[in-house]
Amino acid sequence: MVKWTDFERATIQDIFSKIDYEVVGPAAFSRCLIVYPWTQRYFGGFGNLYNAAAITSNPKVAAHGKVVIAGLEKAVKNMDDIKSTYKDLSVLHSEKLQVDPDNFNLLADCLTIVVAGQMGAAFTPEVHAAFQKFLAVVVASLRKQYY
Amino acid sequence: MSLTAKDKETVKAFWAKVVPKAEDIGQDALSRMLVVYPQTKTYFAHWKDLSPGSAPVKKHGATVMGGVADAVAKIDDLTSGLLNLSELHAFTLRVDPANFKILAHNILVVFAIRLPNDFTPEVHVAVDKFLAAVARALSEKYR
Numbered sequence: 001m002v003k004w005t006d007f008e009r010a011t012i013q014d015i016f017s018k019i020d021y022e023v024v025g026p027a028a029f030s031r032c033l034i035v036y037p038w039t040q041r042y043f044g045g046f047g048n049l050y051n052a053a054a055i056t057s058n059p060k061v062a063a064h065g066k067v068v069i070a071g072l073e074k075a076v077k078n079m080d081d082i083k084s085t086y087k088d089l090s091v092l093h094s095e096k097l098q099v100d101p102d103n104f105n106l107l108a109d110c111l112t113i114v115v116a117g118q119m120g121a122a123f124t125p126e127v128h129a130a131f132q133k134f135l136a137v138v139v140a141s142l143r144k145q146y147y
Numbered sequence: 148m149s150l151t152a153k154d155k156e157t158v159k160a161f162w163a164k165v166v167p168k169a170e171d172i173g174q175d176a177l178s179r180m181l182v183v184y185p186q187t188k189t190y191f192a193h194w195k196d197l198s199p200g201s202a203p204v205k206k207h208g209a210t211v212m213g214g215v216a217d218a219v220a221k222i223d224d225l226t227s228g229l230l231n232l233s234e235l236h237a238f239t240l241r242v243d244p245a246n247f248k249i250l251a252h253n254i255l256v257v258f259a260i261r262l263p264n265d266f267t268p269e270v271h272v273a274v275d276k277f278l279a280a281v282a283r284a285l286s287e288k289y290r
Contacts (some may be wrong), residue, residue, distance in 0.1 A: 034268040035275055052269045109252060117259040119265065124228065125182035126200050132183050 002137050011130040014074045017076060018117055025069030026062040028111040030055050036106045042099055068107070075138050083141045090145035101143045108135040150273075150280055153169055155222050157273035162219045164265050165258070172206045173212030180253040211250070216217050219280045226285035237288040244289065247282035254278065 006013075029130045032078060033040050034052045041048065047058040055061055078085040112131060116123045125129075148170040150158075165172060178199035180187050214232060221228025236242050255275065258266045266274075 031268045031271065035272040052267075052272075056268065067162055087150075112252075113266075113271070114257045114261045115258055117263045120260055120263070123256075125179045127180055129183040 001080070001084070005140065007126070008133060009079060011127050012076060012079065013133050015074065015115065015119070015127070015131060019115060021069050021073075024114055024118060025067075026065030028107065028114040029065035029068055030058075030061050031114060032107045033061065035110060036103075039103055039106060042097065042103075056120070072111075072138065075141075079134075082137050082142060086112040086138070086141040087145060090142050093142055094146040099147055101139075104131040104139040104142050108139055109113070111135065148167075148276060148279065150222065151193065152200065154276055155272055155274040158222065161262075161265060161270050161274060162289045164262055165209040166216070168261055169212045169216065170205075170209040172254070172261055173208030173210075174200065175208070175213060175257045175260075176250065176254040178198055178204050179256065180250050183253070184249050190240070190242060190246075193230070194256060198227070215254075215278075217275075218284070222277070226287055229284040233285050233288040236285050237290075244282065245284045247285060248279075251275070251278035251282065253285060273275055 006019075006057050006137065011042060033043070033049060033055050043061075046064075048054040048058060049061075053058070074085055075082045091100070112128070112135065119127070148223065150165050150251075175244070181245060182199060182233070188197055191197055191203070191207075194201075196203060198204070217232075218225060255278075258274065
């Protein structure tokens with residue numbers, strides 16, 4: 001079981017209460033598709049992903065960005081048992097979507113960069129560390145059901 | 148994943164905006180790395196103070212950014228341009244190259260914080276590629 005300090009717990013709740021989901025989800029997801037273009041392999045049905053401008057203005061990308069961040073919120077609400085909260089999501093990504101789990105780290109990095117941009121100086125090294133730990137637990141939980 | 152002409156242009160243009168804040172950015176990135184990825188502290192056990200903003204961290208952050216600035220100037224041939232630095236890292240410092248990626252990520256996070264309007268997704272991909280190319284050049288002499 002993951003142990004969270006009071007600071008980490010409070011920081012994660014604080015970050016997610018402050019960020020605008022409608023902005024952060026789509027921004028992080030589109031950044032991932034732009035910066036790591038091989039991740040586009042999972043989104044063949046999304047239409048025009050030809051260049052950064054197309055990706056940023058693609059409505060399916062924006063919609064999916066919101067789905068991703070809604071999924072993260074589940075972890076925020078269940079910080080003491082992210083592993084079981086994400087059991088079905090892990091099976092989904094492994095069996096149905098067949099996503100290479102190394103991609104989770106790519107999206108996590110983009111999310112960190114977008115949240116850092118939003119929070120500015122408030123994203124101190126200590127806050128950054130808490131966020132990094134949270135994302136590491138999320139990624140590990142999503143990897144758990146792969147075999 | 149080598150740098151296209153457009154990548155190089157993008158990196159140079161973005162670097163002009165980094166220059167006035169380079170030391171601050173270097174210090175912040177290094178501080179952050181030591182806090183968020185504590186295993187990196189093992190390379191600095193000889194420093195008295197590893198806390199964010201301490202004197203050794205400030206000084207070394209500036210040194211690192213000086214190295215990156217040098218790389219920008221030598222962007223057309225990083226392998227030969229960074230030969231001495233590669234030898235330093237390979238034979239003297241012996242930093243595991245996996246850490247180059249970690250530091251690069253922290254530099255990108257600080258760019259996002261300090262230059263939010265300039266660090267667009269297009270700039271991000273070019274700079275990420277550039278830092279990866281720098282890491283490759285630094286790894287050149289390892290084995």
